[in-house]
Amino acid sequence: MIELTRIHAHHMAARLRRGEVSSRELTEAHLDVAERQNDRLNAWLSIDRERALAEADRADARLRDARAAGAAAVAALHPMLGIPVALKDLVSVEGGQCTAGSLILKGYRAPYDAHITERLRDVGAVILGKTNMDEFAMGSSTEHSAYGPTANPWALDRVPGGSSGGSAAAVAAYHAPVSIGTDTGGSIRQPAALTGIVGLKPTYGRVSRYGIVAFASSLDQIGPFARDVRDAAALLHAIAGRDERDSTSSPQPVPDSLLRLHASEDEAAGALRGKRLGLPREYFVKGMEPGVEERIREAVEALESAGATVEDVSLPHTDYGLATYYIVAPAEASANLARYDGIRFGPRLGEGRDVLGDYLATRGRGFGPEVKRRVMLGTYALSAGYYDAYYLKAQKVRTLIKGDFDALWAEGFDALVAPTSPTVAFRFGDRLEDPVAMYLSDACTLPVNMAGLPGISILAGLSEGLPVGLQLIGAPWSEPRLFELARSFEAVTASADWRSLEPTDLRALDDPSTPTPAERMAAIAVVDR
Amino acid sequence: MATLSRADVEHVAHLARLGLTDEELQRLEGQLNHILDQYEILSTVPTDHIPPTAQTIELENILRDDVPRPSLPREAVLANAAEHDDQSIVVPAILGGE
Numbered sequence: 001m002i003e004l005t006r007i008h009a010h011h012m013a014a015r016l017r018r019g020e021v022s023s024r025e026l027t028e029a030h031l032d033v034a035e036r037q038n039d040r041l042n043a044w045l046s047i048d049r050e051r052a053l054a055e056a057d058r059a060d061a062r063l064r065d066a067r068a069a070g071a072a073a074v075a076a077l078h079p080m081l082g083i084p085v086a087l088k089d090l091v092s093v094e095g096g097q098c099t100a101g102s103l104i105l106k107g108y109r110a111p112y113d114a115h116i117t118e119r120l121r122d123v124g125a126v127i128l129g130k131t132n133m134d135e136f137a138m139g140s141s142t143e144h145s146a147y148g149p150t151a152n153p154w155a156l157d158r159v160p161g162g163s164s165g166g167s168a169a170a171v172a173a174y175h176a177p178v179s180i181g182t183d184t185g186g187s188i189r190q191p192a193a194l195t196g197i198v199g200l201k202p203t204y205g206r207v208s209r210y211g212i213v214a215f216a217s218s219l220d221q222i223g224p225f226a227r228d229v230r231d232a233a234a235l236l237h238a239i240a241g242r243d244e245r246d247s248t249s250s251p252q253p254v255p256d257s258l259l260r261l262h263a264s265e266d267e268a269a270g271a272l273r274g275k276r277l278g279l280p281r282e283y284f285v286k287g288m289e290p291g292v293e294e295r296i297r298e299a300v301e302a303l304e305s306a307g308a309t310v311e312d313v314s315l316p317h318t319d320y321g322l323a324t325y326y327i328v329a330p331a332e333a334s335a336n337l338a339r340y341d342g343i344r345f346g347p348r349l350g351e352g353r354d355v356l357g358d359y360l361a362t363r364g365r366g367f368g369p370e371v372k373r374r375v376m377l378g379t380y381a382l383s384a385g386y387y388d389a390y391y392l393k394a395q396k397v398r399t400l401i402k403g404d405f406d407a408l409w410a411e412g413f414d415a416l417v418a419p420t421s422p423t424v425a426f427r428f429g430d431r432l433e434d435p436v437a438m439y440l441s442d443a444c445t446l447p448v449n450m451a452g453l454p455g456i457s458i459l460a461g462l463s464e465g466l467p468v469g470l471q472l473i474g475a476p477w478s479e480p481r482l483f484e485l486a487r488s489f490e491a492v493t494a495s496a497d498w499r500s501l502e503p504t505d506l507r508a509l510d511d512p513s514t515p516t517p518a519e520r521m522a523a524i525a526v527v528d529r
Numbered sequence: 530m531a532t533l534s535r536a537d538v539e540h541v542a543h544l545a546r547l548g549l550t551d552e553e554l555q556r557l558e559g560q561l562n563h564i565l566d567q568y569e570i571l572s573t574v575p576t577d578h579i580p581p582t583a584q585t586i587e588l589e590n591i592l593r594d595d596v597p598r599p600s601l602p603r604e605a606v607l608a609n610a611a612e613h614d615d616q617s618i619v620v621p622a623i624l625g626g627e
Contacts, residue, residue: 452585
C-alpha cells in the first residue's frame with residue numbers, strides 16, 4: 001500500500017468520505033514524517049501536534065455525521081475537510097506564533113485568526129504548523145530567514161526558492177499534501193518551480209489578506225501549493241472570496257468549477273484544443289540556463305500537440321520590470337514595516353531609556369540584512385526630493401507594464417506561457433553576496449504582480465536533475481481557466497518519465513548524519529550574514 | 530540619477546529608524562549605490578503623459594456601515610507588549626530629560 005503521505009489530497013478526500021481512513025490517521029502520518037525529518041529540511045518553524053490532532057478529530061466527527069446523514073451530505077463536504085495543510089509563518093493563527101521569519105516577531109502570539117485561517121477551519125482543513133520563509137517574505141531562497149535556511153528536497157545543498165520556501169519544501173517532501181504561501185514578486189511560483197510542485201499566485205484581490213503580515217500591499221497575494229493541479233484549485237476555492245476586513249478583496253464570485261477539474265487525463269487534455277496561447281519573447285532572459293529553455297520549448301510543443309496554438313508575442317516593457325518592482329515593493333515595505341517598534345508587540349531590544357533609542361536598537365537588531373536593505377531603499381525612494389524620480393516614475397512604468405498584458409488580453413489570448421524561473425535551484429550562498437543576482441531570480445514572475453494578474457507554475461521536466469517550472473499567466477479573474485490549462489498540461493505529460501519522479505534527496509532526510517541546512521550555511525563563508 | 534554618500538546613507542537610516550553599525554553602513558553604501566545603478570534604466574522610458582498605477586483592480590470607494598463593533602479584548606493586546614501595567618502599554622520617555 002502506498003504511504004498515506006504520498007497520495008494527493010483529492011485521493012485522501014475520497015478515502016475519508018468512504019471511511020477507509022480517518023483525518024487523525026492522515027494527520028499523524030504527516031506529523032510523524034515532518035517531526036522526524038525537519039532537522040535536516042528546516043521547512044517548519046513550528047509544528048503543533050496537539051492542535052492538529054484536535055482539528056483532525058473534529059473533521060472526523062463531521063465526516064461521521066455526514067455519512068450518517070446520507071450521500072447528499074457527504075457530497076456537500078468540502079474536499080479540504082480533514083486534509084492536513086501547512087501555513088507560511090506569516091498567517092495568523094490565534095494563540096500561535098507568527099514570526100514572518102524575523103527576530104523582531106520572536107515570541108509574538110497572534111491574538112486572532114487570519115481570514116484564510118477562519119476559512120480553512122470552516123471547511124475543516126487541519127493546520128499542521130507554520131513554515132519557514134525569507135524574513136518578511138523578502139528573498140528568493142529562504143536563506144534570509146532569521147531561523148536558518150530551508151533545504152530543497154531535490155538536492156539538500158540547494159535552496160528551495162523563496163520566499164515561501166518552507167511551504168514549498170514541505171509539500172515536495174510529503175510533509176503536507178498542500179500548503180499556503182504568499183507571492184509579492186514570485187514567492188509562490190518560484191519556489192514551486194524549484195521544488196517541482198504546483199503553485200498559484202491569484203489575481204490581486206482574490207484572497208483576503210486580513211491577518212497576514214504585510215510586505216508590499218499593492219502586490220501581495222495569498223495562494224496555494226500542491227503536488228497536483230486539482231489540489232491547488234481546491235485549496236484556492238477554500239480560501240478565496242470577499243472579506244470586508246480587507247477592502248482590496250474583491251466581490252468577484254469564486255466558481256465551484258475549481259472543484260470540478262477533469263479527473264481523467266483524456267478529458268483534461270481536451271481543454272487545450274483551440275486555445276490561443278502567447279509566448280512572450282522577453283521572458284527568455286539573459287542568464288537563462290539552456291536546460292530551462294529546452295524544457296520550456298518542449299512544453300510548448302506538448303501544448304501544441306494537444307491542439308493549442310502558441311504564438312510569439314511581445315511584452316515590450318518587461319526589461320523595466322525589475323527596476324520598477326525594486327522601487328515599488330521596498331517603498332511599500334518601508335511603510336508597512338514602520339509598525340515594528342518593539343512597543344506594542346515583539347521584543348524590545350533597546351535599553352528602555354528613550355523612545356528613539358529603543359526604536360533604533362529594536363529595528364537595528366531585530367531586522368536582518370535583506371530587510372534593512374529594502375527598508376533603506378524604500379525610505380530613500382519615498383524621501384523628499386527623490387519621490388518623483390523613483391516612486392512616481394516607477395508607478396508610471398508600472399502602467400506601461402500592465403498595458404503590455406492588457407493589449408494581449410484584448411487580442412484574445414487565453415493565457416501566456418513562460419518560464420517561471422530562469423534557473424533551476426541554486427546552491428546555498430551562491431546569490432547571498434550580490435543582492436542584484438538574487439533579485440534576478442524573479443525576473444519572469446514579478447511583472448505578473450506589477451499587473452495584478454494570476455500566474456501558476458507547474459513542473460515541466462528536469463534540467464541537470466533539478467525541476468523546471470512552466471508558468472501560465474492569465475487575465476484578471478481567469479484562475480478557473482488557468483487551472484484548466486495547467487491540468488491539461490499535466491494530462492498531456494502524464495506519461496513523461498519525469499512526471500512520476502520523487503525528489504532525489506528524500507532518503508537523506510531520514511539519515512541522522514545528513515547535515516542540517518544551518519550547518520551547510522555555516523560551512524560557507526558569506527559576507528552578508 | 531543620484532549617488533548616495535555615506536552621510537546620505539546615515540540620513541536615510543535615521544529616517545527609517547534603523548540603528549546600524551559602521552560596518553553595516555559601509556556595506557549598504559556600496560550595495561545601495563549598486564542597486565540604484567540598476568534603476569537608471571527607467572530614465573530611458575518616456576512617461577510624460579502616462580498616469581501612475583497605484584493599484585491594479587478597479588475597486589473604488591469601499592464603504593461600510595459606521596457602526597461600533599467589538600475589538601480585541603484588552604488582555605489579548607497587552608499580552609504582546611514589551612511592557613504593560615494591565616491597563617495600558619508602558620513606553621519609554623518620549624520627551625527628553627527626566
